Amino acid sequence: MAEKVNNFPPLPSFLRIKPCFYQNINEEIPAPYQQLMHRVYILWMMYSGTLCMNVISCIAWWAGGGSPINFGFSLLWLFLFSPCSYTCWFRPLYKAFRADSSFNFMAFFFIFFLQCVLSLIQTIGITGWGTCGWIATVMWFSYNVGSAIMMLITALLFTVVTVLMALVLIKVHRLYRGGGGSMSRAQEEWSSGVWKSAPVREAGFNVVTQGVQGPSLPQYPTTVPSYPSNSQW
Secondary structure, X not given: OOOOOOOEOOOOXXXXXXXXXXXXXXXXXXXHHHHHHHXXXXXXXXXXXXXXXXXXXXXHHHHXXXXXXXXXXXXXXHHHHHHHHHHHHHHHHHHHHHHOOHHHHHHHHHHHHHHHHHHHHHHHOOOOOOOOOHHHHHHHOXXXXXXXXXXXXXXXXXXXXXXXXXXXXXXXXXXXXXXXXXXXXXHHHHHHOHHHOHHHHHHHHHHHHHOOOOOOOOOOOOOOOOOOOOOOO
């Protein structure tokens, strides 16, 4: 088998820091769920872009007479939540669809639900928390209209991202439950330790489903239990 070289995040070759993950949705994710994974990836980029826009809006907020604390927190949220959201909920969902892993599905549901709550709080926009949400934006219109318009753009972006996250959570949950997934399957994976070694589990899955006899190279399965996909998202 050709060696899979980590390719994400895509970093310039002259840097000594190398990519940490291998990501290829078209190669590793079963065809019926590739479109969903592409859209979840776009959603992650939208959230990261919204955090970047939030920093710019906080600069405008600061320039219009606001507190510099908001700018400092906005930088913290950008550098903290952008990479953590990728590793904590995008990667578990990626591995869940790649290997039909109930443990990773449960990890995704738990963390992504917290992400939805966090995005809702950021959309609300409590003053002094470093997010240009609706409360902070509406209140600032009476102080500086120019800054408030920049903040309004960020509030709208947070709103769109939060709604899309809720739709993704509902969509993935329906797929998982419709495919026979349950908490007991996740507990079995945890107790057996199968979730720690995805290639080994996937190789065994190939042996059962494809009738392969004898030793085989670890590889990702070409088929997984069918999740219902008759509804469009």
